[in-house]
Amino acid sequence: MGLLPGVHRFVFEQGQIQLTLCIGDTPQIAKEIDIASHSICVDHIDTWGVKTLARLCKPGTHLQWHNASSDCMAELQSAGFQIDSSKQNACYQPPWQVKSAMRQPPELFKNAIVVGAGLAGSAVAHSLATRGWKVQVLDQGETLGAGASGLPAGILATHVSPDNNVLSRITRDGVRATIQRAQALLDHGLDWSLSSLLEHRYAGKRELPKGHRWPEAGHEWSTQATTPQKLAAGLTEQTAALWHNLAGWLQPQSLVKAQLKHHNIELLTEQKVAQLHAHNQQWQCSDAQGKLIAQAPLLVLANAYDAQALIDSIKPSTQVAPLPHLPATALRGQVSIGPMRLLPPNMQQSLPHFPVNGHGSLICHQQCQEPYWVVGSSFQRNDFDLQTRHEDQVSNMQQWAELMPAWKDEILNQIDLEQTTAWAAIRMALPDRLPAVGAFSHPELKGLTVCTGLGARGISWSVLCGELLAAQVNHEPLPMAASLAKLMAANRFG
Numbered sequence: 001m002g003l004l005p006g007v008h009r010f011v012f013e014q015g016q017i018q019l020t021l022c023i024g025d026t027p028q029i030a031k032e033i034d035i036a037s038h039s040i041c042v043d044h045i046d047t048w049g050v051k052t053l054a055r056l057c058k059p060g061t062h063l064q065w066h067n068a069s070s071d072c073m074a075e076l077q078s079a080g081f082q083i084d085s086s087k088q089n090a091c092y093q094p095p096w097q098v099k100s101a102m103r104q105p106p107e108l109f110k111n112a113i114v115v116g117a118g119l120a121g122s123a124v125a126h127s128l129a130t131r132g133w134k135v136q137v138l139d140q141g142e143t144l145g146a147g148a149s150g151l152p153a154g155i156l157a158t159h160v161s162p163d164n165n166v167l168s169r170i171t172r173d174g175v176r177a178t179i180q181r182a183q184a185l186l187d188h189g190l191d192w193s194l195s196s197l198l199e200h201r202y203a204g205k206r207e208l209p210k211g212h213r214w215p216e217a218g219h220e221w222s223t224q225a226t227t228p229q230k231l232a233a234g235l236t237e238q239t240a241a242l243w244h245n246l247a248g249w250l251q252p253q254s255l256v257k258a259q260l261k262h263h264n265i266e267l268l269t270e271q272k273v274a275q276l277h278a279h280n281q282q283w284q285c286s287d288a289q290g291k292l293i294a295q296a297p298l299l300v301l302a303n304a305y306d307a308q309a310l311i312d313s314i315k316p317s318t319q320v321a322p323l324p325h326l327p328a329t330a331l332r333g334q335v336s337i338g339p340m341r342l343l344p345p346n347m348q349q350s351l352p353h354f355p356v357n358g359h360g361s362l363i364c365h366q367q368c369q370e371p372y373w374v375v376g377s378s379f380q381r382n383d384f385d386l387q388t389r390h391e392d393q394v395s396n397m398q399q400w401a402e403l404m405p406a407w408k409d410e411i412l413n414q415i416d417l418e419q420t421t422a423w424a425a426i427r428m429a430l431p432d433r434l435p436a437v438g439a440f441s442h443p444e445l446k447g448l449t450v451c452t453g454l455g456a457r458g459i460s461w462s463v464l465c466g467e468l469l470a471a472q473v474n475h476e477p478l479p480m481a482a483s484l485a486k487l488m489a490a491n492r493f494g
């Protein structure tokens with residue numbers, strides 16, 4: 001389960017029931033949630049504090065407690081609670097107007113356009129559709145998989161850091177969300193696998209937090225790899241390596257297709273959006289000739305690197321503030337793919353059924369027409385060339401040989417590159433290595449949101465990002481700690 005301190009979201013019944021577990025000391029953990037609750041039950045009011053509890057209420061909220069100091073009663077009354085005769089129950093009925101986004105009624109309209117049908121766009125569309133929104137998804141590609149999400153298979157992996165930093169915490173939230181979505185929509189073993197994963201720690205990188213900072217629940221996520229696990233991954237007993245239990249591989253196209261297969265979603269391919277206009281509280285998407293493709297009050301740009309071009313196409317009526325700027329870096333990457341049957345026989349038999357990553361990664365025993373392996377990938381900054389390159393195939397093999405040194409000779413000398421294929425695409429990354437999700441603060445961009453900047457972690461992050469955006473527009477409790485969600489907010493860019 002991996003229930004470390006923090007906020008954890010569990011979904012049941014195709015997303016219709018949500019359970020949010022907030023694990024941590026009171027009252028600090030309450031700062032990580034914003035909920036307009038129907039009822040609150042606490043043991044001791046004093047440990048929570050009356051102000052904290054009032055912040056989680058809406059008019060009519062029923063508060064029940066077991067213990068309270070006598071000072072609390074007066075404090076409860078002045079905070080807007082009406083206490084009943086049992087002195088263990090109260091109703092929040094303040095005579096003043098209660099302010100908070102959570103306490104506003106949700107928007108009346110439920111129509112949205114999502115530009116981009118990759119991992120990001122399909123996740124947002126699915127999260128909106130399950131909340132009753134009618135969603136049109138537009139993609140310029142002839143078929144799905146026109147962008148980075150066309151990746152044949154990728155790694156679903158957590159991130160560790162000695163200080164358990166925000167990237168590690170966000171990635172674990174994301175992996176938990178992806179696992180739950182995959183369990184609900186995909187075939188285990190065919191489209192994805194929670195096979196666990198071995199991480200080869202190069203140069204001592206990726207250290208676990210030490211001692212009490214990495215309790216048992218942390219080890220349920222990531223722990224030191226055992227000798228048999230290392231040997232199975234082609235490492236030596238001495239090599240530093242981690243074993244990630246809640247990790248595995250996933251075929252992005254299977255997830256994209258499954259998420260888009262919802263009766264509230266309409267997919268329109270070969271629709272390249274070139275211009276955005278705001279008109280009568282609707283966002284209009286037009287093509288390069290100015291022909292209207294679609295319009296809706298909520299627009300989500302989930303078109304990776306190209307989101308900025310669409311933001312720049314907007315003509316604000318006033319110059320009150322500059323348009324948002326996403327300082328994106330394009331990261332070209334190429335993976336190498338080959339059939340298992342052409343590997344040297346000892347590799348065919350011994351390569352592990354779990355992925356191995358570190359500097360580059362290997363996923364093998366993938367099923368398509370025949371079993372295949374995927375190795376990658378290269379990283380080239382601000383390179384937009386989608387032609388595959390022989391030199392990247394060579395460097396992928398070198399990376400693979402370093403990743404799994406026990407098979408170095410076979411990898412470098414016995415794999416025929418002519419029998420491999422290649423696939424390349426562009427990842428979009430932001431400078432703080434976090435995605436950008438939600439609305440901007442620009443006064444003229446109401447109803448325009450983004451979900452982009454998934455970098456090299458789209459499999460691990462996209463479902464969480466979709467749920468976060470849907471929670472924001474529906475004024476629901478967030479699927480993660482508020483302090484982490486704030487770091488991912490699109491309005492950090494304008």
Ligand SMILES: Cc1cc2nc3c(=O)[nH]c(=O)nc-3n(C[C@H](O)[C@H](O)[C@H](O)COP(=O)(O)OP(=O)(O)OC[C@H]3O[C@@H](n4cnc5c(N)ncnc54)[C@H](O)[C@@H]3O)c2cc1C
Nearest residue numbers: 116118119120140147148149154155273303333457458459
């Ligand atoms: C080589 C490589 C290996 C990777 N390995 C992994 C991995 O192991 N694990 C992992 O988690 N992630 C991995 N990634 C990253 C992952 O693939 C991305 O994070 C993810 O696919 C990004 O999804 P997206 O929806 O944001 O973008 P995309 O999949 O690029 O989708 C954007 C979509 O927008 C469409 N579009 C763009 N402009 C317009 C427009 N104007 N009008 C209409 N449509 C438009 C495009 O056609 C495209 O379909 C890898 C990426 C690469 C390139």
